[in-house]
Amino acid sequence: MTRTTAIGTHPLDHLVLPTQSLEVARARLTALGFVVAPTGIHPFGTENCCVFLADGAYLEPLAIGDERAATQAIAKGNVFVTRDRIYRESNGDEGFSAMVLATGNVDADHARYLEAGISAGDMLSFSRAFTDTAGKSDIASFKLAFAAGAGATDAFLFACERVNAPDVDRAALQAHANGATGIVEIVAVSDAPGVQRRLISVAVDAPTANGHGGTFHLPNADLTVLDRASFTARFGLPAGAPTDLRFAAVVFSVRCADVTSRLLAANSIQHDIAGNDIVVQPAPGQGAAFIFREIP
Known part of the structure; x- marks a missing residue:
């Protein structure tokens, strides 16, 4: 990328x-x-x-x-x-x-x-x-x-x-059975995504960033801010109550999506497929939607 x-x-x-x-x-x-x-x-x-x-x-x-x-x-x-x-x-x-x-x-x-x-x-x-x-x-x-x-x-x-x-x-703490190797994207929801651009650009120390298309590119991950309808359309998940800004999902890179999906099934973790993503809804102890994406 x-x-x-x-x-x-x-x-x-x-x-x-x-x-x-x-x-x-x-x-x-x-x-x-x-x-x-x-x-x-x-x-x-x-x-x-x-x-x-x-x-x-x-x-x-x-x-x-x-x-x-x-x-x-x-x-x-x-x-x-x-x-x-x-x-x-x-x-x-x-x-x-x-x-x-x-x-x-x-x-x-x-x-x-x-x-x-x-x-x-x-x-x-x-x-x-x-x-x-x-x-x-x-x-x-x-x-x-x-x-x-x-x-x-x-x-x-x-x-x-x-x-x-x-x-x-x-090293042992980073050897995850689901194959996760990193975080590639954080997804937030907002009723006014454009209003959040200044806050985010100052926070990440990128004064010229404008979040084109709702996405801010950090050195090691993206931060995407979507309106609630777009969030639901992308992931098939409810976006929750109205908000100025709320973090809603974490996208992880995994080595092999088949390995990840088999592990989730074996552990009785309900998950859905949205395009190339494996989507796990929030649950107690997991406060955000977790998205697993195969990235070779």
Whole structure:
């Protein structure tokens, strides 16, 4: 695939998928053929069980592990936990709340968000332990800057600088039985897709991008924003309630669609075919539609 990408455009880092229970998320993702990492504990009440992909991107199913700590974090202005709470109050405990962009200078991103009037609040720095499948641990440190539309409750974006990357072997965590190797597209829905262009172009640091045809080309994935009717026409799925912007689907690259479909059938995962895509509807522990696409 040939992509024209604005210089400086940030790549996809990961996706945040709120869930009520990490146990339910782990079971669902395992049934979908993913290897799920051990539980990671944040110092502000949330916890995750990530799915790492060979292209460097990952999924972050996110649950509330300590309600008291989360409430205290919100009171102290922690934007990550605050936006998670806002999302859950508006959309429930299962979903797809945020798209995260990799950056090497999060301070510059925060300044850009402030200048553009899209900052969602103060920056956040934190560290947590990371453990691989063999039990080896290291410390992962992050620095985040947040962006969102005015009054947005259904989606936000943030830039993530990995201040300290864990020195652990992720190879076993990236060997998925469904053959998934990466994320090629994120699909969002909006009642006014054109209105979202400025927010997204600033967030991804591509000021000249205009989302031609509703698609923004990042270095390692596409972000497509569709109106609700177009989303339903493309995937055969309901697009949900009216929204300014809501992330709705993740398109994964897989080595062999036949292998993926056989695994889903064996694990009693209902799926449909839409063109060259295998479509799995959202379910508890899987907050977005998952689309598997064979890409040799």
